[in-house]
Amino acid sequence: MAVGIQTPGIYLRIITAISLLVPGPSRLEWRREWEAEIVSRWLLLKQWERLNAHSKLDLFKRVLGSFLDVLCFQQRRTNLVLVGLNVLVALLIGFGALQVLIVRGIRDRQMQPLLLGLVGIVVCSLFITSGIALLRRWPTVRRLVIVTGTLSILLHIYGVLPPHRNMGFIALIVGAGYGLIMLLVFEWNEKRNLVS
Amino acid sequence: MTRKMNLSFAGAAILQALAHNYRYGFDIMDVTGLPSGTVYPALRRLEQAGLVLSKWEEEDTARKDQRPARKYYELTNGGRETLYEAVARYRRLGRAITKSAKGAKPSRA
Numbered sequence: 195m196a197v198g199i200q201t202p203g204i205y206l207r208i209i210t211a212i213s214l215l216v217p218g219p220s221r222l223e224w225r226r227e228w229e230a231e232i233v234s235r236w237l238l239l240k241q242w243e244r245l246n247a248h249s250k251l252d253l254f255k256r257v258l259g260s261f262l263d264v265l266c267f268q269q270r271r272t273n274l275v276l277v278g279l280n281v282l283v284a285l286l287i288g289f290g291a292l293q294v295l296i297v298r299g300i301r302d303r304q305m306q307p308l309l310l311g312l313v314g315i316v317v318c319s320l321f322i323t324s325g326i327a328l329l330r331r332w333p334t335v336r337r338l339v340i341v342t343g344t345l346s347i348l349l350h351i352y353g354v355l356p357p358h359r360n361m362g363f364i365a366l367i368v369g370a371g372y373g374l375i376m377l378l379v380f381e382w383n384e385k386r387n388l389v390s
Numbered sequence: 391m392t393r394k395m396n397l398s399f400a401g402a403a404i405l406q407a408l409a410h411n412y413r414y415g416f417d418i419m420d421v422t423g424l425p426s427g428t429v430y431p432a433l434r435r436l437e438q439a440g441l442v443l444s445k446w447e448e449e450d451t452a453r454k455d456q457r458p459a460r461k462y463y464e465l466t467n468g469g470r471e472t473l474y475e476a477v478a479r480y481r482r483l484g485r486a487i488t489k490s491a492k493g494a495k496p497s498r499a
Contacts, residue, residue: 223461230458231416237457256419259426266431 202236205257215264217331224267228260272383273328276376280325283372287346288318290365298360306358310349317346317369328380339380346373400428401436402476405469408442413462433463441469 206229213225235253239245265274291314299308320342327335350369353361361369397405403422412421419429436442444463452459465473 226458227415227461230452230460231414234414234457234460235416256416256426259428260430262427263430263434266434 202232202253205232205236205253208257209260212260212264215261215329216267220267224263228257228263232257272379276379276383277325277329279372280321280328280376283346283368284318284321284325286368287314287321290361291315291318294360307360310353310360313345313349317342317349320345324376336380336384339376343373343377343380346370397472397476398432400424400432402473402480404429404432404436405441405465405473405476408463408465409470409473413464414460415463418463436469437463439468441466441472 209225209228209232213221213228216224232253235256236245239249239253291311293311294307294314295311297307298304299311320338324335324338324342326332327338332338347370350361350366350373353359353369354363354366400422403424404418407418407421410421412418415426415429415433418424418433419426422429424432433442433444437444442463443466444461446461447459449459
């Protein structure tokens with residue numbers, strides 16, 4: 195992939211994309227440091243006439259390593275675990291919601307599954323958004339986590355209630371259970387941050 | 391302020407590179423052979439612990455070399471002390487390994 199590259203532009207674009215995961219106050223400096231290193235190395239290689247496939251691949255590997263550098267900006271590992279779980283649960287909810295929405299809501303024209311599918315997609319998007327907020331430490335992260343967790347709990351409890359029973363118990367455990375866990379872990383983490 | 395920290399092998403290698411005047415992230419990678427995903431997070435931790443200090447080089451210096459200004463790292467006094475301790479520890483470990491290797495009977499195939 196890196197072999198045919200003629201300018202350091204692609205590396206800088208990767209750094210720009212990864213820098214979005216760095217918390218706001220440190221982002222500019224983090225990006226500047228990485229960009230300066232990449233451009234300096236590129237110019238040096240060019241000057242030494244050693245800009246070949248091997249050196250470009252080496253530079254590419256270094257650029258990819260910047261992702262691990264971003265992770266060290268996350269002070270609490272529990273935050274990282276929450277982000278990973280948020281993405282996983284979002285994918286599971288999104289998959290289930292799409293299935294209900296398309297098959298039963300749109301094709302079979304049933305109102306309840308249609309609404310549940312739509313709300314499910316909203317919850318899926320909220321899980322992803324709150325994951326990004328946790329990673330980037332948005333000021334609104336607490337509000338987002340509370341809204342996401344509460345909505346997920348309500349949606350899944352409503353989904354398993356009779357007479358429609360649109361969801362199974364596994365969906366209840368995943369959706370409502372994780373919603374509750376996320377709320378509790380987030381609050382516990384916030385308290386711990388205040389203490390330390 | 392320097393915070394006491396357990397120095398890993400990578401951390402010791404980075405401090406050693408800094409002590410030998412390899413001051414930029416990419417140069418430290420070259421000399422230690424460590425990947426960027428190890429060097430940069432370790433530099434951040436070392437800086438947080440007060441063993442390393444980071445500064446931006448002068449724009450004029452960078453302009454003279456026709457490149458952007460880079461961030462460089464240097465050892466603090468605390469970092470130098472920690473490095474000496476780590477080097478002494480690794481020397482002791484090396485001696486202990488050599489001693490036990492000499493004392494061990496060669497295995498017969």
